[in-house]
Amino acid sequence: xxxxxxxxxxxxxxxxxxxxxxxxxxxxxxxxxxxxxxxxxxxxxxxxxxxxxxxxxxxxxxxxxxxxxxxxxxxxxxxxxxxxxxxxxxxxxxxxxxxxxxxxxxxxxxxxxxxxxxxxxxxxxxxxxxxxxxxxxxxxxxxxxxxxxxxxxxxxxxxxxxxxxxxxxxxxxxxxxxxxxxxxxxxxxxxxxxxxxxxxxxxxxxxxxxxxxxxxxxxxxxxxxxxxxxxxxxxxxxxxxxxxxxxxxxxxxxxxxxxxxxxxxxxxxxxxxxxxxx
Amino acid sequence: xxxxxxxxxxxxxxxxxxxxxxxxxxxxxxxxxxxxxxxxxxxxxxxxxxxxxxxxxxxxxxxxxxxxxxxxxxxxxxxxxxxxxxxxxxxxxxxxxxxxxxxxxxxxxxxxxxxxxxxxxxxxxxxxxxxxxxxxxxxxxxxxxxxxxxxxxxxxxxxxxxxxxxxxxxxxxxxxxxxxxxxxxxxxxxxxxxxxxxxxxxxxxxxxxxxxxxxxxxxxxxxxxxxxxxxxxxxxxxxxxxxxxxxxxxxxxxxxxxxxxxxxxxxxxxxxxxxxxxxxxxxxxxxxxxxxxxxxxxxxxxxxxxxxxxx
Numbered sequence: 001x002x003x004x005x006x007x008x009x010x011x012x013x014x015x016x017x018x019x020x021x022x023x024x025x026x027x028x029x030x031x032x033x034x035x036x037x038x039x040x041x042x043x044x045x046x047x048x049x050x051x052x053x054x055x056x057x058x059x060x061x062x063x064x065x066x067x068x069x070x071x072x073x074x075x076x077x078x079x080x081x082x083x084x085x086x087x088x089x090x091x092x093x094x095x096x097x098x099x100x101x102x103x104x105x106x107x108x109x110x111x112x113x114x115x116x117x118x119x120x121x122x123x124x125x126x127x128x129x130x131x132x133x134x135x136x137x138x139x140x141x142x143x144x145x146x147x148x149x150x151x152x153x154x155x156x157x158x159x160x161x162x163x164x165x166x167x168x169x170x171x172x173x174x175x176x177x178x179x180x181x182x183x184x185x186x187x188x189x190x191x192x193x194x195x196x197x198x199x200x201x202x203x204x205x206x207x208x209x210x211x212x213x214x215x216x217x218x219x220x221x222x223x224x225x226x227x228x229x230x231x232x233x234x235x236x237x238x239x240x241x242x243x244x245x246x247x248x249x250x251x252x253x254x255x256x257x258x259x260x261x262x263x264x265x266x267x268x269x270x271x272x273x274x275x276x277x278x
Numbered sequence: 279x280x281x282x283x284x285x286x287x288x289x290x291x292x293x294x295x296x297x298x299x300x301x302x303x304x305x306x307x308x309x310x311x312x313x314x315x316x317x318x319x320x321x322x323x324x325x326x327x328x329x330x331x332x333x334x335x336x337x338x339x340x341x342x343x344x345x346x347x348x349x350x351x352x353x354x355x356x357x358x359x360x361x362x363x364x365x366x367x368x369x370x371x372x373x374x375x376x377x378x379x380x381x382x383x384x385x386x387x388x389x390x391x392x393x394x395x396x397x398x399x400x401x402x403x404x405x406x407x408x409x410x411x412x413x414x415x416x417x418x419x420x421x422x423x424x425x426x427x428x429x430x431x432x433x434x435x436x437x438x439x440x441x442x443x444x445x446x447x448x449x450x451x452x453x454x455x456x457x458x459x460x461x462x463x464x465x466x467x468x469x470x471x472x473x474x475x476x477x478x479x480x481x482x483x484x485x486x487x488x489x490x491x492x493x494x495x496x497x498x499x500x501x502x503x504x505x506x507x508x509x510x511x512x513x514x515x516x517x518x519x520x521x522x523x524x525x526x527x528x529x530x531x532x533x534x535x536x537x538x539x540x541x542x543x544x545x546x547x548x549x550x551x552x553x554x555x556x557x558x559x560x561x562x563x564x565x566x567x568x569x570x571x572x573x574x575x576x577x578x579x580x581x582x583x584x585x586x587x588x589x
Contacts, residue, residue: 074588074589075589077588077589079530079587080521082520084506084507084516085506085507133585133587134588136585137588140583162474162475162496162497164496164497164505164506164520166587167495167496167522168494168520168527168530168532169530169586170496171474171477172478172582174454175454175458175478175582176582178455178482178582179578179582179583180583181455182455182458182459183579200447201475202474205435205446205447205450205451206451207451209445209447209452210452223442223446223447224441224442224447224450225435225446229437230437230438230439230442233437234437234439236438238439242439243442247443248445251444253445
């Protein structure tokens with residue numbers, strides 16, 4: 001798996017130690033690619049959850065062969081002609097080459113243990129999972145698709161926040177996705193959110209926290225402002241589990257922490273409880 | 279430069295209005311003039327220096343804040359301090375007042391004037407309690423059919439340990455969700471800094487206005503520079519790259535109208551600034567009057583769901 005560089009797209013990640021991506025950062029166990037794939041990218045020694053790519057996530061959740069991707073034609077544009085150290089268009093092309101994805105979210109219809117649902121899965125390796133116009137539009141279409149078909153929407157998030165390179169239009173994806181989720185709710189359908197590490201900034205402050213049920217993976221960072229920003233501004237000493245799923249559960253911000261190997265079963269149960277169609 | 283899609287939309291609206299038999303009288307001809315003014319503004323592309331000047335004006339120490347406008351525009355103001363749960367957040371103001379004899383609910387961030395007030399109001403950066411205060415006031419407005427005015431002026435939501443523990447992200451999302459549900463008219467105006475999620479939390483409105491020297495952006499110029507250039511000192515360059523100025527926001531359709539300020543900025547003549555803001559708010563509320571609640575809500579959601587540029 002390619003190493004994920006989060007240092008540019010997000011402001012909340014301390015630079016990771018220079019280790020192999022298949023080495024567990026927590027207990028230093030090392031795995032072969034196929035071993036990690038087998039264990040759903042969870043360390044079998046200590047339970048550390050490695051980042052999971054969107055296609056692998058979909059394979060792990062959907063019934064075999066049931067996933068039909070939607071809105072594959074959507075690609076980001078460069079509304080500002082944005083240029084920092086490199087042009088935004090170049091960053092986009094590079095991310096597309098590296099990940100094989102059109103943007104940081106994949107949506108489509110699927111079944112889980114026979115129950116139909118709409119899936120919207122984010123991929124952190126595409127520009128830090130940042131939300132620009134395409135991610136906003138895809139989530140918005142996923143809401144409509146779920147509403148039309150009368151089935152719940154399951155969203156798996158992993159994002160550093162809004163995509164700065166799209167400027168104010170990136171910020172507008174917050175109200176856009178919120179409005180889409182409200183339309184979904186009005187149609188009587190549920191939104192089930194699963195927050196994977198990390199879900200921060202604009203994604204946390206829009207659709208991710210509006211789920212009827214909000215789940216998180218163990219130790220996932222879920223904070224609006226990243227730990228570094230909070231520390232710099234407040235000069236407070238941060239609690240060890242600052243912004244992590246466990247703290248969020250303790251403070252009542254989320255409904256449950258679900259380890260990855262149990263996620264499919266948990267989601268299937270929820271789909272049954274929300275009466276997802278067969 | 280070819281006309282943008284938003285400009286074309288404005289021109290179409292203008293054309294339609296011109297061809298209407300002017301039965302509606304003053305209100306429609308007023309809108310005609312306003313649209314013409316807005317289109318003129320789109321032609322004025324700001325230079326990098328001008329953009330930075332606006333950033334400085336938007337943050338000016340003496341710029342009128344929310345309560346300065348409340349004092350000048352509303353009668354019988356009654357502040358609602360409670361979020362009815364945990365705390366009174368000084369960074370967010372909510373209350374009831376009369377505008378031209380009609381009860382409205384006003385919400386908005388509030389910065390402080392002196393060092394003590396700045397600290398107690400956290401420089402206008404609300405905690406989750408502040409957003410809860412705002413959405414409770416807006417729900418009250420919905421129950422009683424009062425229009426909502428929202429004045430946006432914040433560097434961003436407060437990035438604190440406790441704020442995170444109390445669900446800052448969820449509070450911003452819920453405040454927006456509340457606004458997406460209201461069946462009463464909502465007019466928002468960015469009157470200073472429209473800083474990221476902390477600003478959009480109270481800006482999901484039917485009409486979004488922006489004062490001419492206000493800024494509205496996804497991240498502060500300093501924050502953007504620190505991340506993308508790894509040097510907060512490059513803020514000027516960052517501002518020029520993502521253009522937080524009102525004209526740019528109007529071009530993209532993010533705001534519907536630019537509200538004029540006295541020459542030199544709102545702080546030169548706060549009374550005049552308040553008159554101009556009051557006039558713009560009244561015109562927007564008048565346009566929304568009489569639209570059934572369900573339609574308002576549907577159009578409001580559709581307005582925001584149409585924002586974005588992709589291929």
